[in-house]
Amino acid sequence: MSLTNAxxxxxxxxYEQTRDRNRHLAEQRRREIYTKLPEYGRLDESVGELSVAQAKLLLNGDDEALTRLRSSLKEISRQKRELLTSAGYPADYLEPVYDCPDCKDTGYIDSEDGLRKKCHCFHQQELDILYEQSHIRDMIASENFSNLSYEYYQGDDLTHFRKCVDVCRNFVQNFKQDYHNLFFYGTVGTGKSFLSGCIASELLQTGHSVIYFSASGLFDTLARYAFDSRAKEALSGFYEDLYNCDLLIIDDLGTEMTNTFVASQLFSCLNERHLRKNATIISTNLSLEELRDRYSDRVFSRITSHYDLCKLTGPDIRMCKKRMQNTSDN
Incomplete structure (x- = not known):
């Protein structure tokens, strides 16, 4: 699949709007510092004056002029950093501002072979558009570790949840080094999708590509391409994205209409991603016994052998929140 020109x-x-916004922010910061720290502005002016003076000396045959200039500029930089930090600002407060430092908000980076290639931030935007991932953006806005709460869990339920949170944090922390998959299962409304969202939020912020699908959405998409003879090229591109993204999230497995096509496609997806060592997260309300009975033995074996199984139990948090809201309204 590929983007249209539009x-x-x-x-x-x-990207153009982002660069304009960040240039405006950088200029605002510079004016702020010049107003609050006049000495900083004088140091900036001295850089130009010093460079001109040393350039004249260099042209007149002073071979040491360049060395002295470098030494002086280094000292001026030190003084500027000291001024900022002593006033409570970060040392890099006046450095250029970028949403994505890797490509400097251009969407492209230079590869080792000298060619320009799409940045990871561009690729994620492609995935968001091609697979209509508005849901994941809405999800991570509210479902992230900063909003995590233990207040709805007690006893063994709390123990299970704390253990799962630790697994999730380790998953994120070691994502680059270690290949792992997660399988969240348990009763309805116990935080399975929430934890998936927490992980997605963290990985998106560190430049990893994430594709989110509800189980029904994934298999509907696969069926649409598989049974449309005109969509072979699109299907090939879809499979490449599905298999190669850094993290694939399949939410609510078991809510789709399960049949032999679904079971076969699920195994192919999980198996191919395992072979490529690309991480997958699955959440479901099914028990392990129901998982085994609904899908093939191959699917059950793949999940139980190559996924960290995270069981969540407890009350339906969504219902708890709704009851609390109704109580407060009354």
Whole structure:
């Protein structure tokens, strides 16, 4: 699958707007510092004056002029950093501002072979557009570790939840080094999708590609491409994204209409991602016994052998919140 010209232009327009916004922010910061710390402005002016003076000396045959200039500029930089930090600002407060430092908000980076390639931030925007991932953006806005709460859990339920949270934090922390998959299962409303969202939020912030699908959405998409003879090229591109993204989240497995096609496609997806060592997270309300009975033995074996099994139990948190809201309204 590929972007249309309109979709590509929309992404590039977004980068342009981001650069304009960040340039404006950088200029605001500079004016702020010049107002609050006049000495900083004088140091900036001295850089230009010093450079001109040393350049003249260099042209007149002073071979040491360049060395002295470098030494002086280094000292001025030190003084500027000291001024900022002593006033309570970060040392890099006046450095250029970028949403994505890797590509400097251009969408492209230079590869080792000298060619320009799409940055990870561009690729994630492609995935968001091609697979209509508005849900994941809404999800991570509220479902992240900063909003995590233990107040709805007690006893063994709390123990299970704390253990799962630790697993999730370790999953994120070691994502680059270690290949792991997670399987969240348990009763309805116990935080399975929430923890998936927490992980997605952290990984998106560190430049990893994430594709989110509800189980029904995933298999509907696969069926649409598989049974449309005109969509072979699109299907090939879809499989490449599905298999190669850094993290695939399949939410609510078991809510789809299960049949031999679904079981076969699920195994192929899990197996191919395992072979490529790309992480997958699955959440479901099914028990392990129901998982075994509903899907093939191969699927059950793949999940129980290659996934960290995280069981969540407790009350339906969504219902608890609703009852609390109704009580407060009354």
């Amino acid at each position: 979709q590509y232009n929309s992404i590039m327009k977004g």
